[in-house]
Structure formats: C-alpha cells, structure tokens
Amino acid sequence: MTFGTELRRHRQDAGLTLAELSTRVLMHRTHLHHVESGRRAPTADLAEAADSALAANGALFAEYVRERSQREEQAATRKTLAASLATSRDLMALADLEIDQLHAGVEETAVDYLAQAPGPMLLRADALRRDALQRLKDYRHAPHERADLYVAAGRLSGILAYAALDLGDSAAALEHARAAGRCAQYAGDTELLMWVRGTQSLIARFNGDYGIALDYVRDGLQHAGDVPGTGEARLLCGEVQCLANLGDSKAANRTLHLAEQARERVRRPDSLAGLFEFSETKQRYYAASSLIWLDGGDDARTAATEAEAAIASWEQMPPEQRSLDDERLCHIYLATARVQLGEVEAAAEAMAPVLTLPAEAQISWINKRAHRVGSMLSAPRFQHSPAATDLREGIAALGA
Secondary structure (H helix, E strand, O other): OOHHHHHHHHHHHOOOOHHHHHHHHOOOHHHHHHHHHOOOOOOHHHHHHHHHHOOOOOHHHHHHHHHHHHHHHHHHHHHHHHHHHHHHHHHHHHOOOOHHHHHHHHHHHHHHHHHOOHHHHHHHHHHHHHHHHHHHHHOOOOHHHHHHHHHHHHHHHHHHHHHHHHOOOHHHHHHHHHHHHHHHHHHOOHHHHHHHHHHHHHHHHHOOOHHHHHHHHHHHHOOHHHOOOOHHHHHHHHHHHHHHHOOOHHHHHHHHHHHHHHHHOOOOOOOOOHHHOOOHHHHHHHHHHHHOOOOOOHHHHHHHHHHHHHHHHHHOOOHHHOOHHHHHHHHHHHHHHHHHOOOHHHHHHHHHHHHOOOHHHOOHHHHHHHHHHHHHOOOHHHOOOHHHHHHHHHHHOOOO
C-alpha cells in the first residue's frame, strides 16, 4: 500500500475522475496523476485536502506521514550510496585491469544492462572501453590477444550504442555502432558484425528510416551461413519490423515465419549472454512489436498473444536474466494491440506497470511507444469511454 494507490482507490470509490478531484483539491490533474503513480511525493496540503474531499477519515494523511518518514530514511541511504559509487569510479579509473578481467567486465556489463538504467551502464562501458583502447594503443598485450581486445572494444561500443539510444540520442548511438562494426571487422568476428548490423537497423527504425534499416538487415544477412548462433533470426525479426512499419502485412508475416525457421536451425548458444543474446522470449517480443504497426484484426490478435507469452516468460526468469526495458515495452505493445481490438480496459491493465515507472526508468522507447497508445485513444470511437480518458491522461503524464 502507498499513498498514491490509496488516493486512487478512494478517488475511484468516490466515482471521481482525476479532473474532478483536481477541482476539489485545487491542484492540476497531471500532478495528481504523478502522485497516484508514485512518481511524485504528496505534500501535507494535498494529503489534508484529499482526505477531506474524499471523506477518508484521516487514512490518507496517516499514509502521508508514514511515507514521509520512509523517504527521509531512504534519502540517507542514497547519500551513502552516492558516496560509495564515487569511490568505485575513482578505483575504476586508477585500476590497470588484466585482460581477463576486462573480458569479465564486458560479460558482466552485457548481462547487467538488461536490468539496469542506461546511465550507469554508459559510465561502466565507457570506463572499460577506455582501458581496451589504451591497451591497443600501447600494445600492452600479447600478439594473439589483439583480436580479442578489438572484440571487447566492439562489444563495449555496442553497449554504448544501446545506452545512447535508450537515452534518446540516436546520432550518438549510430556513431558507437559504427565503431563497433569497425572493431568487428578488424577482429574478423562475423558474429559481432551481424549483431552490429542488427543494432544499426534498430537505430534506423528508431529514426523512422525503414529503407535504411532494411539495408542494414540485408547486409548482415549476407553472413548468415557463417554464424551458427541467433544472428540470422535477430536480423530477420528486424526485417519484420521494417516491413510492418511500411504496411506490408503479407511480407511481414512471411518473414516472421522465416525467422521462426532460423530459430529452429540454431545449434549453438550465442557467444555472450545478456544484451548480445537473442532469446526465444526476445523473438516473441519482436513479433509483438512488429505486428502492432499493421491494421489490427488478426495481426493485432497475434501481437497480443506474442506479447503475453513474452511477458509470462520474463516473469518466470530470475531477476538477472530479465530484460526489464523490453518487458516494460512489451506491456505497451500488448496495450497497443488491445486498443486496436477495442479492448480499452484490457489495455489499461497492460499499461499499469508502465504508468508507475519512476522518471529514470522511462527510456526514450517507452515514452515514444506509450504516447502512440495515447494518440490511438483519441480516436472518435473512444470519445465517450471513461476508461479511455483515464488511460490517456495517465499516458500524457509520462515524461512530463
């Protein structure tokens, strides 16, 4: 139980919308949404006014007092954590890592990225890549280790590309991806090169450049026969996304089937887990994220099925294996499909975990895809739906 959830419960029990409550407590409805979703802390004035307006008999104000005490304790913890992080970063800058430690750092970062905010991952990947670059410049390695250093630098550049894109800077992401591709070519690592082409396609899709995104995919697919991992399936799923965004349902579904066949041919796991692994769950996520760009109907139903399967799979995994950003995005894709099918209440249920995310967890993809759902809810057929209005207001507050 939190103040926000209690406020929402009392408001809904009273039959009030956010707009109606905002009139009674003299506060903007966007601010009230932020409080209900836990993104902003309540004030004493709001707690008292809402308690009175909703006849909560002191329950809301008591919850406010309890949470205020909890926040003060957490603030002290965060201060200590910040100081300890500063010390760790100083140590990272001073340390002269052994090459095996560098590779271990790359592996850990690739896995940790799935459950961490992009900012801290950017700092860690940058520090590790600086070490790899300095070793290459100074020739502080045995001759047979040079290709491995280029692979490490390429993977770290790939992680930086993801972090930059999650932070909304596609130009920086593309530069990091180019560096990753060059490192893959220097090292002669076709698996990494295919991954880079898939990532460059992802960045182009983020920018809406679907023709360029297809070019990256098809360049990567030239090497499909040389790599036994999941690179071909990932690239084909990227092609599905391009085709769906271009409105070609038939070709998208045909390519989706080819991606499933490529998955069945995989006989060896990817060389690196985490961000560099393309799991069956991630493939379902790609299917859902593609088909929602078509005209609804069977495509929307398939998208909903794939999104639900991906979410259920992630929920059963240990925390360190869950790709939290993708899982959250999958909730948005499920909501999108539900809106396309006219199922607004089901869409609101799917979106609920996203609407309560703290600001630092709202990566650029989440805001872009969630606001599309909000735009869809503005259609005339939802004009008289209170559930659509409430969900649209909640989405509008994201990133505000």
